[in-house]
Amino acid sequence: MSIPEIQQAWRVVGRGDPSKVLRFDRDVPVPKKPVKGEVLIKVHAVALNPVGYKIMRVAPSFVIKRPYISESDLAGTVVDANGTSFKEGDRVYGWIPVPTIIKTRMGALAQYTRVPANNLVPIPENTSPVQAAGITLASMTAYQALFDVGGLQPEQSVFINGGSSAVGAFAIQLAKAAGCTVTASASGKNEEYVRSLGADKFVDYTKAPLHETLANQPPTPKYHVFLEAVGLIDTSLYTNSEAYLAPGGTFVSLGPQPKGFDIAAIVKVAWKVFLQPRFLGGTNRSWKLVQVRHKREDLEQIARYVAEGKVKPIVDSVYSFEDTLKAYDRLLTSRATGKVVIKVDPDVSTE
Ligand SMILES: NC(=O)c1ccc[n+]([C@@H]2O[C@H](COP(=O)([O-])OP(=O)(O)OC[C@H]3O[C@@H](n4cnc5c(N)ncnc54)[C@H](OP(=O)(O)O)[C@@H]3O)[C@@H](O)[C@H]2O)c1
Known part of the structure; x- marks a missing residue:
């Protein structure tokens, strides 16, 4: 050649x-x-x-x-x-x-x-x-977020915020391939797409603040893992998560993204997710950040899922x-x- x-x-x-x-x-x-x-x-x-x-x-x-x-x-x-x-x-x-x-x-x-x-x-x-x-990058992020960081187990339930993002779309398919129940959000125009990826339930986040929608109709059982697959800087989905995330459940973030280099926004997020004690209104659920890294076994497992048609x-x-x-x-x-x-x-x- x-x-x-x-x-x-x-x-x-x-x-x-x-x-x-x-x-x-x-x-x-x-x-x-x-x-x-x-x-x-x-x-x-x-x-x-x-x-x-x-x-x-x-x-x-x-x-x-x-x-x-x-x-x-x-x-x-x-x-x-x-x-x-x-x-x-x-x-x-x-x-x-x-x-x-x-x-x-x-x-x-x-x-x-x-x-x-x-x-x-x-x-x-x-x-x-x-x-x-x-x-590769989006699916490995989704895989590591759900299973390494979130500790999601087969037959548990997961909420994926941003089911139509690239990471969210892989997360839906990977969670389904592992036998989990999936609820995912997107704007209404993407409902069919998100369901076609395998989501069991769909929530349109544009109709009302999502944390209010979820808190008003909490799932039974509550979600074991909540994956925030958009990168929202607003922490409301986490700070209100006791209503819909099971005790011991994990809120996994892809990394809150401030608009521009906004130190104040970053400090606010750090206070909400790491520092604020419960008696000062802190949230009694763990918040974890995923940082995708290379793992050969994840690359190979995802390739097997793709070859089998379980992940498209x-x-x-x-x-x-x-x-x-x-x-x-x-x-x-x-x-x-x-x-x-x-x-x-x-x-x-x-x-
Ligand atoms: N930490 C890590 O290792 C890591 C790895 C990969 C990616 N990331 C980060 O993860 C984020 C997502 O990346 P991506 O490549 O998956 O993004 P993407 O594919 O570009 O995301 C676009 C999608 O996001 C949805 N979306 C936008 N705002 C939303 C909201 N408020 N609620 C729900 N859905 C919303 C849109 O759906 P609608 O049109 O329906 O709103 C659209 O389908 C980025 O911030 C990226 O930097 C982090």
Whole structure:
């Protein structure tokens, strides 16, 4: 397989929004010498995650030097197996975690990239590269949030706030695959979508404050785990959770997101979730944060679920490599239902 010397890539050259700091470069050297344990991938498709634009916006250059190639999730073909268990021509998907991007400045938004072999699995027969590209980060987050952090057990019940977010959609499917009962929220237009993912019950969060809706009609039994899969800065769902989260149950957050760099909002959240004692109105339920990390066994388990059809990859929209900025615009609406995917290789089939 002939590998070119030079490639096209989207590189982050400053600090700010994608439209301001992403540059399409046509003369980026192909990283032809993967280090031990890495393979070189010809990238077919890349899926966006909010963490990509969040780092662009906030990370100072002493954390990540510019220029760097952004994004974690990808699917592609191995073109240099570099002595790993893969062979040239293998179709794979997986991810480049953020700490690796910070170290190598080499993310997924390029025609060729280096990826640790341990972070890749074969694309299942029933899955296209475009679908596979968006599986890893969101599904591993959902898996770790539910089972590692939340301690969810088969046959227990879980509430997923944001059932139509990418993480929420995988969480619904993974909880159902484990035999749990799932209630999920979204705006009314997404009810059918959320139910099609397997949710047993649906709540439209736009009709009334969600914590009031849940407290007015508490479930029996109460939820064992409450997954906040949106990143809300408002802590009301947690502070009112004694009404609908079982004693000993866990409230799992993907990380409350202030608008901009709002120290006061962050301090308020810390007070509400960690510091406020019960006699001062604190909540008698545990609040835990998930921070997705690489776990080979999770990657493999999710790949098995996908191959068995128990978990379906979800694609909101597909953009050409040249239209990458439009793909970020779509993600930034916070209205996507599934993954926003960029077809880096125009010849790769979408289905
Ligand atoms: N901690 C970690 O390791 C980790 C890992 C991955 C992601 N995250 C964070 O998790 C969050 C979600 O990421 P994502 O990629 O899943 O997002 P996403 O797919 O872009 O989320 C879009 C969806 O969110 C729903 N939504 C927006 N506001 C909502 C609300 N108030 N209540 C319920 N649903 C709402 C929208 O549905 P409607 O149109 O129906 O409102 C839309 O379908 C982000 O903040 C991301 O940074 C954290």
